[in-house]
């Protein structure tokens with residue numbers, strides 16, 4: 001039996017916007033009913049932790065998240081070992097097992113989403129980013145019925161980042177629906193999310209094209225990418241088409257730039273799908289003509305999926321027929337599990353699907369001409385409707401929080 005101290009060292013945020021302090025006398029939690037106590041072995045640091053610390057975290061509606069437990073201990077990419085088991089836990093739990101310390105900390109197990117197995121959307125969920133102390137401490141109490149039990153033979157050093165960055169990258173690759181042999185482009189392939197997406201895509205059987213700066217070349221190829229495209233010194237769109245012939249089957253964007261989104265769209269072959277894993281708030285405030293045109297081309301017969309915790313627009317059908325303003329509606333009829341009221345559905349749907357409501361690029365141009373508006377007017381309307389103020393007052397680069405949000 002490991003001796004459990006009464007106090008521990010933690011990285012503490014006392015007030016939002018304040019510094020991170022290392023405190024040596026923070027109480028060690030006592031595992032309550034149906035909880036285990038784990039000793040934290042390793043933890044990653046997610047950019048979202050910085051948003052919480054800085055008071056710039058944004059919710060689904062783009063508004064600042066203010067319900068943050070203070071003082072707060074961040075960290076949601078941790079790996080720990082259970083050292084004590086509280087009362088009421090199921091007998092299968094063992095002391096000494098490895099457990100993951102994820103973003104999500106608790107769920108209700110009773111709401112519609114929990115009952116459907118989509119508990120990442122639980123209406124009463126709490127998380128280690130805002131509501132409970134996370135893995136930037138030596139000891140943590142975890143819900144025993146919502147444990148991420150890790151295999152004994154994993155290397156705990158490498159698993160931490162998998163629990164947030166890995167989940168995010170995995171979901172993007174999963175959402176790309178690739179088949180073995182398909183070409184999948186990872187834009188930002190050498191980055192924190194991208195290098196994981198490369199490995200997941202490779203494991204899915206894809207031929208991976210990594211796009212990044214030249215200094216990432218050897219790293220990305222070493223991860224199993226078939227090709228590397230240096231986006232600084234070559235035209236990445238042209239290069240992807242040279243490699244693939246018809247264009248890539250899917251693209252995963254892990255770079256926080258609207259240009260990367262636009263480029264990815266143009267790298268795809270007709271009728272294929274872009275699973276973009278980033279914050280659409282990166283996209284919308286910078287919704288330039290270039291982006292719009294690229295999206296228009298890309299979405300000719302495609303769906304652009306933007307799974308994100310920011311959950312900005314859900315499913316949008318944009319029709320530009322008649323009237324002086326573009327008519328933007330939420331469309332839910334084709335999605336499973338929908339509810340009759342579009343707005344309600346939009347609030348409930350946690351991932352983001354953007355659908356261009358015209359069947360061809362040419363048609364869109366005709367429609368634009370028909371309403372007598374220019375593209376920038378349309379984009380302005382988009383931005384007015386969907387680009388809610390970012391958590392950091394519109395500073396796009398700071399508004400790049402990512403969470404995996406589960407596997408669905």
Ligand SMILES: [Zn+2]
Nearest residue numbers: 046048164402
């Ligand atoms: Zn995270």
Ligand SMILES: [Zn+2]
Nearest residue numbers: 108111114122
């Ligand atoms: Zn629930």
